[in-house]
Amino acid sequence: METLSNLESFVRSAESASFSAAARRLALTPAAVSRNVAQLERNLGVRLFQRTTRGLTLTEAGERFLNSVGPGLDGIQGAIAEVTAKAGEPAGVLKVSMAPGFGRKCVLPLMPAFMARYPAVTLDVNMDNHRVDLVAGGFDAAIGGGFELAPGVVARELMPVHGVAVASPAYLEGRGAPATPADLAAFDAIVMRSPQSGRIKPWEMRNRRGDTMPADLRARVVLNDPDGICGAALMGMGVALLATTDLESHLETGALRRVLPDWYVDIGVISLYFTSQKLMPAKTRAFVDFVTAAFRERR
Template sequence: METLSNLESFVRSAESASFSAAARRLGLTPAAVSRNVAQLERNLGVRLFQRSTRGLKLTEAGERFLQSVGAGLDSIQGAIAEVTAKAGEPAGVLKLSVAPRFGREQILPLMPAFMARYPGVTLDLSFDNRPVDLIAGGFDAAIGGGFELTPGVVARELAPAHVILVASPSYLEARELPATPAGLASLDAIAMRSPHSGRVKVRMLRNRHGEEMAAQLKPRVFINDPDAICGAALLGMGVAPLVVADVAQHLESGALQRVLPDWYEDMGPIALYFTSQKLLPAKTRAFVDFLTEALRQQGLAQRYSAI
């Protein structure tokens, strides 16, 4: 009979393709995880991984074995996690990755109340616009958009990520407003180039009736940072496509206004990402429940919707 630690080391290594990433998730050393997997291979009499300097790759036998034991291991660990979570108070370091603006404006103001409720939890916040690998990076949770749902990671939607077109009243004052996305060519645009191709993303807008049309933007200013693009729009430098979450306060104050208010681009959700709920430690479960309830009470999804 194989030990739970050997099976767990194998499954987590397979999910992350790395002994080091699996070790961070399991709280072990990479050497210990490697030994557990090697012992499992000896006991089974088959090689489960092809090892190289680039990482781990499952063999054909390893793929079959993962399909057979993966779900069963989650069930066993889920039962263990449920018992231990109910027995203990949330404690330990909670490592989070948060999109910068959303983190500053929405998450940080909630953290004093969270820390007061759970004094045993220490926060480790990383502000980053790029999606991170939860398992490889050792994060308990991440907040943002565009994350890949790798095996063992789930998402809870917090608000929509709707892109709208905005400009300052001073810029729009003496100009004729377009009636459709095709008319945007008559206005100056503030745009961001793709860091990979150097091209400007084509924005496919839709309206309440389900019609779709490409935004005919004429870039006059190129900026590689959303906050700076917002700043340029506030200065009257042109029309900017930005996520509602980045401009909500300026729309509410009147510093910016929507151009083509019936049109928007759906970029998917702003979500809270974490490992499978069955395996959540008490500190992560407490954070997920606290944050989703707090943002629900604030009506965040409605505030960030372009519809």
């Protein structure tokens, strides 16, 4: 009968197409994962993976075997995780990824209370505007928007995000106020280039009555980083679209002003992403429950 470690090494390697990524998830060395899979293949008498310099690809036999054993393995590990989670306190290194601006303003202020409640947890935060692969990167959780829900990854919604048009008082001085998004054609626009597609993101704006209208943009500055866009707007380089979560202090001080105050853009939803709840260690469950409760209380 095959050992649980051999089956787990195979399933996690298949999910991430990498021995190294599976090793990070299992807290093993890549060599140990490779040995476990090789032993499984010898015992079964079939090759489960095609190994190349680019990574791992399941053979036909490997795909059939994964479909057969994957659900059963998750059930066994879920039972183990449930018992251990209830038996022990949250502990260990909690590796989390989040966008820099949102993380600094909305998540890190919550962490002193979290760390005080769970003193055995060590927080390892990766701040990056790019979406991360939870499994391949070895992350326990990630906070952001627009993540692809890969197999075994779930999301818990934290808050919707709206974008508003802003500019510095110096840039707006002497210019007439636009009445509709179409009027933005007369202004210099600071626009965002998508890090994923490389395309410039359009502005589909809506007002409080629910009317929608695309903004007519004259792109003068193109950036792929929200903090860079905010800095360009503060320097008077044009009109920018920024998330309200990034603007509170600048609007309060008057460093930036709303343009088209009755119009906004639905940017999307900020969610907390983590792997299957059945397999969640105590430290991750504590983090997920704590953060979602804090956002719910603050609405």
